Structure formats: C-alpha cells, structure tokens
Amino acid sequence: CSSLTEACLPFDTNFAVADLTAFAQLCPGLRSLHMARIAHIDKDELVDFAKTARNLQTLSFHGNAANVNADALCCMVAHTPALTSLTLSLFCDVTDTVLGAIAAGCPKLRELHTWNAHATDVGVxxxxxxxxxxxxxNLALFRHQTRSSPCRISDRAISAIVRGCRFLAELLVSGQMLLTDLSLRELAAHAPRLHVLQCTAPARDSSF
Structure with a gap:
C-alpha cells in the first residue's frame, strides 16, 4: 500500500493504536485517515503514530472512535504540522489546553470539528x-452538556475568531447560549466570507 493516500476504518474494525503506527509505516504517502473505532488508546502509541504519519493532512475520530484524553491529544497534535482538517468526536476530551496545542502544532489548519468541547474563550x-x-x-454543544458544564464561549471568542481568521466560511456554535447580538454584529462586520452560520438551541443528541 505504498501509494495509499486515504483510508477509512469502519465501525466493525477494532484497530489498536500500535496497529495504526505499523499501518502508517507501510503507507508513507498517507494524507487522510478517518477512524470510526480504535481500541486501547495509549498516549505514547498515539504520538508514535503521529510521528510516523508526518504528512497527514486530514484526521477524523468519528462516532465512538476512542476515549482520547486531553494529554494524549496535546501530545499528538504537536507532531502533525501538516494537518489541515481535524475532527474530534464526543469521546475526545477537548479542552482549552487542547485548543492551545492545536494552535501551536497545526498552523495550517483549515477545519476543526468538535462536539461538546470543554472550551472557553481562552482556547478559542x-x-x-x-x-x-x-x-x-465547529464548537457545537448538546443539551446534556449545556445544563451541567460551565465551559462555554462568549462574544469575546467570536470577536477573536472573526478578527484572527479572515477566511472563516462556516461557524457552528449551536448550544453556545452565552452568545448575544454582539457576536452577530462582529460576524457582519468582520466575516465577509461567512456563508454558513449555525447558532440554534442545543440539539438533544448526536451520533458524532
């Protein structure tokens, strides 16, 4: 598989991270990896995979892909400088620290999808x-988190994004109930390329 550039591992595949590292070694041209489930997440093995797949541009943890803690995510993204698209499922522990690590390690990032991230204005x-x-x-929240978690973003985060990311085209912040009309004014004034905006009430459930 030396010429393989994209792989999608389905729900009935139960890879371990060590298997992914071996897979990446055999596929040096791998640019895109979508995972629906992997087993036995270990920080060191996840870092080994990231170091091996240095040319990876798209990485997606979908569904119940894995319970990946914040420390492991931080260590992983420190070794993915070519990443342009990252999707982290409900089972990934996305915090302000993780967002900071993504900002430091993935300067080429163009797409970030998270669900129920434990993030605040600081991370954004x-x-x-x-x-x-x-x-x-995508920083959408779902109903079960909005009732229990103080980790939400405010107008301050939206202002930072529209002023720092001048190519912003899609913003999904459903469930972020602290946002006010000020955010809409910031978007209108500083996001000329925006064509998708979702800022509805939180959804009840998600399969992401």
Whole structure:
C-alpha cells in the first residue's frame, strides 16, 4: 500500500493504536485517515503514530472512535504540522489546553470539528492566533452538556475568531447560549466570507 493516500476504518474494525503506527509505516504517502473505532488508546502509541504519519493532512475520530484524553491529544497534535482538517468526536476530551496545542502544532489548519468541547474563550482565542487560515469551526454543544458544564464561549471568542481568521466560511456554535447580538454584529462586520452560520438551541443528541 505504498501509494495509499486515504483510508477509512469502519465501525466493525477494532484497530489498536500500535496497529495504526505499523499501518502508517507501510503507507508513507498517507494524507487522510478517518477512524470510526480504535481500541486501547495509549498516549505514547498515539504520538508514535503521529510521528510516523508526518504528512497527514486530514484526521477524523468519528462516532465512538476512542476515549482520547486531553494529554494524549496535546501530545499528538504537536507532531502533525501538516494537518489541515481535524475532527474530534464526543469521546475526545477537548479542552482549552487542547485548543492551545492545536494552535501551536497545526498552523495550517483549515477545519476543526468538535462536539461538546470543554472550551472557553481562552482556547478559542488561542485558535484565532495560531490558525489564521481556519475556514470551518465547529464548537457545537448538546443539551446534556449545556445544563451541567460551565465551559462555554462568549462574544469575546467570536470577536477573536472573526478578527484572527479572515477566511472563516462556516461557524457552528449551536448550544453556545452565552452568545448575544454582539457576536452577530462582529460576524457582519468582520466575516465577509461567512456563508454558513449555525447558532440554534442545543440539539438533544448526536451520533458524532
């Protein structure tokens, strides 16, 4: 598979991270990897995979792909400088620290999808400073988190994104109930390329 550039691992595949590293070694041209489930997440093995797949541009953890903690995510993105698209499922522990690590390690990032991230204005401001080419940002929350978690963004985060990411085209912030008319004014004034905006009430459930 030396010429393989894209792979999608389905739900009935139960890879371990060590298997992914071996896979990446055999496929040096791998640019895009979509995972629906991997088993036995270990930080060191995840870092080994990231170091091996240095040319990876798209990485997606979908569905119940894995329970990946914040420390492992931070270590992983430190070794993915070519990444342009990153999708982190509900089972990934996305915090302000993780967003800061993404900003520092993935300067070429254009798309970031998260669901129920434990993020605040601090993490979003880091993204705005470190990922100026960001086109798509998904920070949607779901009902079960909005009732229990104080980790939400405010107008301050939206202001940072629209001023730091001048190519922003899609913004998904459903469930972020602290946003006000000020955010809409910031978007109108500073996001001329925006063509998709979702800022509805939180959804009840998600399969992401």
């Amino acid at each position: 401001e880091a993204l705005a400073n470190g990922c100026p080419d960001l086109r798509v940002l």
